[in-house]
Amino acid sequence: MDLPVPDSVRPLRDRLLQFVEERVYPQEQVLERGMADPEGRAALRALQAEAKSEGLWAPGHPEHLGGLGLPFMDYVYLNEVLGRSEYAMFVCNTHTLQDSIMLDLHAGQEWRQKYLQPLVDGEILSPAFGMTEPDVASSDPTQLQTTAVVEGDEWVINGRKWFTTHAHSARFTVVMARTEPNAPPHSAFTMIIVPNDAPGYRIDRVVPVMGETSGDHCEVTYDNLRVPLANTLGERGHAFTIAQQRLGPGRIFHCMRFLGQAQRAYDLMCRRAAERTAFGELLADKQLVQKMVFDTATEISAARQMTLQAAALLDAGERARVEIGIAKVYGAHAMHNAIDRAIQVYGGAGLTADLPLERMYRQARFARIYDGPDEVHIQTTARLLLKPYREAAGTTPAR
Numbered sequence: 001m002d003l004p005v006p007d008s009v010r011p012l013r014d015r016l017l018q019f020v021e022e023r024v025y026p027q028e029q030v031l032e033r034g035m036a037d038p039e040g041r042a043a044l045r046a047l048q049a050e051a052k053s054e055g056l057w058a059p060g061h062p063e064h065l066g067g068l069g070l071p072f073m074d075y076v077y078l079n080e081v082l083g084r085s086e087y088a089m090f091v092c093n094t095h096t097l098q099d100s101i102m103l104d105l106h107a108g109q110e111w112r113q114k115y116l117q118p119l120v121d122g123e124i125l126s127p128a129f130g131m132t133e134p135d136v137a138s139s140d141p142t143q144l145q146t147t148a149v150v151e152g153d154e155w156v157i158n159g160r161k162w163f164t165t166h167a168h169s170a171r172f173t174v175v176m177a178r179t180e181p182n183a184p185p186h187s188a189f190t191m192i193i194v195p196n197d198a199p200g201y202r203i204d205r206v207v208p209v210m211g212e213t214s215g216d217h218c219e220v221t222y223d224n225l226r227v228p229l230a231n232t233l234g235e236r237g238h239a240f241t242i243a244q245q246r247l248g249p250g251r252i253f254h255c256m257r258f259l260g261q262a263q264r265a266y267d268l269m270c271r272r273a274a275e276r277t278a279f280g281e282l283l284a285d286k287q288l289v290q291k292m293v294f295d296t297a298t299e300i301s302a303a304r305q306m307t308l309q310a311a312a313l314l315d316a317g318e319r320a321r322v323e324i325g326i327a328k329v330y331g332a333h334a335m336h337n338a339i340d341r342a343i344q345v346y347g348g349a350g351l352t353a354d355l356p357l358e359r360m361y362r363q364a365r366f367a368r369i370y371d372g373p374d375e376v377h378i379q380t381t382a383r384l385l386l387k388p389y390r391e392a393a394g395t396t397p398a399r
Contacts, residue, residue: 009074016056016092017081023047024085028356031087034216041125047091048122058093058120061100065120072249076311079253083260085356086363096120098250099127099174106234106242111193115172128170128196130161130220131243139376141176141240142185146222148177148192153229155179155192157200157222167203167218170196175222180237189239193231200225210362251328251371252314255307258331258367259300261360262338266296268357269342276345283345292341299334306330325381329374332367339364 005013024031027047033040051057060075061067070078082088089095096119103116118124132138136145146159157177164173172195179190194201200223207217234242270293273284283289310323339360343350350357368374383397390396 005077006074009070009077012056012059012070012074013078013081015054016059016078017084019051019054019056020081020084020088023050024088024091025356028085028087028359029353031090032359044087044090044125048093051092052122056092057122058097060094060097061120062104065100065104065117067120072315073311076252076256076308079256080260080263083257084264086257086261086359089257090126093120093122094253096124096127097253098246099129101249102174102233102242102246105245106191107193108230110230111233115193118171124171126166126170128164128167128173128218130164130167130173130175130194132163133160134162134219135160139373141243142188144176144178144189146175146177147181148175148179148190150179150229151226154226155229155231157192157194157225157227159222160204160219161222162207162217162219164218164220165216167196167220168206168216172196173201173220174233176239176243183237186240187237190236191233191239191242192227193233194222194225194227198225198227210365212362247371248319248324249314251324252307252311254367254371255303255310255327255331258335259304259307261363262296262300262303262335265335265338265342265357265360266293266300268355269293269296269338269345272342272345289345292345296338296341299330299337303327303331303334322381322384325377325384328371329377329381332364332374335367336361336364 024047027043030039030043031047048057055068058065058067059070059078061069063069079094082092082094100116100120103111103119107116115124115127119127130146131141131144133144133146136143138144146157146161148155148157150156155177157175159177161175167173172193175192175194176189177192178188180188202221202223204219204221207219209217270284273289273293274282276283278286306323306327310320310327313320313323339357343357343361346355346357349355352358386397
């Protein structure tokens, strides 16, 4: 069931796997407390120092920023290992990659020095990204209501965001705001860098999410918040272009982490089946359990091939919208199924915090919503698949 990995990245991947299993797994319950908790923060800092000393720090970041500068496909293979623990990406500072690339491509020199380099170095634990809003369906971001208007040499921002992850510990937030009211929807928004200590930046609450205790998801109000026009990230009206540059590779990274979670759940399930006896025989000898093992192995294998195909196309310069959509939806379901079956094989023990499965199960449910809900990916991908057939038939999509 192990992933065939190119020789160029195999030694690094093996070292990373050993590090995750031997160093990160034992600290997960402490790390779950989050960066706002002193013990959780201290545990994270200690593990980050170990990752740096062992050459496992920022593997996907470019060398000119202090990362290992791995090629895209090599980094994709590492992501499955990182995905085995949701905290490994924080320990090895890969969770900042999308934001670092975004700042590297679009931020001015001031912000590169003030935020980008400290982000890669780990001095800033995490950035925040302000896109989702509570009052509109964020699967349709053209409806976002937060506005930014120009007054003199400043942006004045008003609105409300939520699921601004790590807002309570981040130094800055990249905010997506409507700035061009008369422009077409996909040219009406701009990305703006906002320091989290700016007057008018107010964290209203930490949003409770499925029993999570770390308090990472924040609801934030922007109340006549003023920042210089120099805080514009990229060009005015180009927020959607920047967002797609951020989300495209990010969905591949998510899919590989889905596989890491699924593989970990599969390993736990198989070990339990090989050791646990019920009604006079091992669980591994029971046909229903064997069916769970077979189905999980099949789904993981299929999800891997889908994800690697999408990654290879993206690496070759293709947009790979169909392949990414398929991999994201299927991969999220494969992860959910693997964890769900592992819990079933463990029985009551699988529901407790003695095992990582109950925490992983929450992540599996999130996966079908973040970076676009399944329904949007399915609809968008199906339209792309049907497009050549519609063109041949001379029909147009219904609105």
